[in-house]
Amino acid sequence: MKKIDLLCVIDDDPIYTFLIKRIIDEAEVSLKSIFFKNGREALNYFTEHKDNSEKLPQLVLVDINMPILDGWQFMDGFATLATSFRNNIAVYISSSSTDEDDFQRASETPHVLELIPKPISSERLRELVVKLES
């Protein structure tokens, strides 16, 4: 399996961030990972590097409930930037929500591929990366 260069996780929960780091290491899917604590931080980064595809991730896991800008608000901002991106960026919502409305909303949000319930397993993460290659 080919590793991706950069994986991005947007989540405000430090424990989950700690855990997802371990999972990413265990899954061995990415050379490098970046972490943001909320949608605002992430969006700032994406805006800054929108023309620099080397600095942009290939895979994004974004939580829904976050302070400042939540997952949905991040997606709104992401959508306006998307035209500038030269490479494809796969975005997954990753949430512990079991609310049908959230699943529905995820399926209707542009650029979101799927809502993946937390916690994401290393196997699932590998699958996502494999899917990227195809």
Place this chain on the structure above:
Amino acid sequence: MKPTPAPGASIAECGMACKTIHKHQQQSGLSDQVFTFFSELFNTNDWPPRWYCGTWSDFHGWLYIASDFLTWAAYFLIPVLLVRMIIKRKDFPFPKIAWLFVAFIVLCGTTHFIDAIIFWWPLYRLSALIRFLTAVVSMVTVYALHKILPSVLQLRSVKELEHEIRERRLVEEKLAASEFLLSEAGHVGRVGGWEFDNISNRFEWSKTAYEILESEAGQIDEMDDTVSLFIEPHREIMKQSLTNAYEQGIGWDLELQMITFKNQKKWVRYYGKPLFDQNGKLIKIRGVLMDIDKYKINELDLSKSVDTMARQNNQLKNFTHILSHNLRNHANNISLLSNFMDETTLDNNNSEIFQKIRTVSGGLNSTLDDLSSILKIRDGYLPSENLSFKEVTKKTLKVLEVALNASDATVDMHFEFDTILFPSVYLESIIMNLMSNGIKYKQTDIPLHVTLKTYLNEDQTKIFEYSDNGIGIDLDLHGEKIFGLYKTFHAHKDAHGVGLFLIKNQIESQGGKIEVISKPNQGTTFKITFNEKN
């Protein structure tokens, strides 16, 4: 008696014996004749009395005379009676004709009278005059009679009138009955009627309307008075409605709150409809006033509590979602963290504690799973599909195959109907939960026997029935609690207390119901009544 002529008297004679040349043969001018006729009206000298004119036997003469007198008498009495009738009965039909009849009969009588007295006094001129008058009156009567004949023919006979009276009486009785019903219905239903005459500016209110207004006649004179009965903002609405009625001919039907004449606030339904004549002039406004206070207040209370409940329900829903979401975050983290723990570095004591933490974490996660699946039933909408009991049951039994074999179970199926419109996930869950409950709560010493039945009850409603020979439930002790969440009634290791709660919610979300019949050691029967929509 035939008079004997006085000796020497000269009387004219006539008859077969009369050879005298009479005066009437003398021709003179017409005016002379007329003059002589009237001036000599009562002169009898030109003729002999009738007794001497021709040859009369006593019998013949007296028969003539007596008959004439009697006829005369009768012809005078008939008019007397007629006149009495006309005067007494003011509604006597065609009184003018009757007066003509009176004149005509009197004159006829008079001719008979003169005819009789001519036997003594030969008043032939007078006789001619009376006869002429009789002829004139008779002809006038003929003409008048001819004129009124069509109206007379149109007059209804007494029989017809009686019939009509009977009919009318029946109609009146019916009218009285329906009026009674109407006024009773109005009274009981608190519906009153009103009418405003725009020309005479007068209001009419029914008795019930007065009761509703708690007023008496005369307290509302003007159409504008009704507007001031209502309280704001209804007064303004009513004002506008009245303007619309006058200017555009639009009626109104409104639920308004008013102040009665006894200062009570009251909800009424006030209906009005303007009436116009051919020239488009507003002549009347009619309407209905209905006391809806009791119902309106109930309705308002109800809608208020429905609003409150909907709001609270929504808050609760949000709360449970947030709660389950946040709890799940923590629970996930704990279970993940424990996965990354290197147990080999723990001493025995810590390892034991750590195992317990793992169990707790597992329990926490499964509780959250249960909760979220219940929440999904509560607010989710699943589409119904046409399902086959046979197929769904087969599928479920396949999943449970190992467990069923282990319990030596036999499953009988008697499906009187096979298809049901129901969400497939729910039907699978229902059969799965009931079957796995059956396996869990079988009697240890005998093999499990389950019967699955479908049939139509007396209301043609579809029923699904599950029954087993398991250990049963003491319903006297537990009753309807068995469908409650986390209620377990057996000291069984797998007793969860979620399954029955879950399927009850699934069934009720589709408008159905589930009942249980059970006794300890005598098995359990669950009866599910479906409510197929559409």
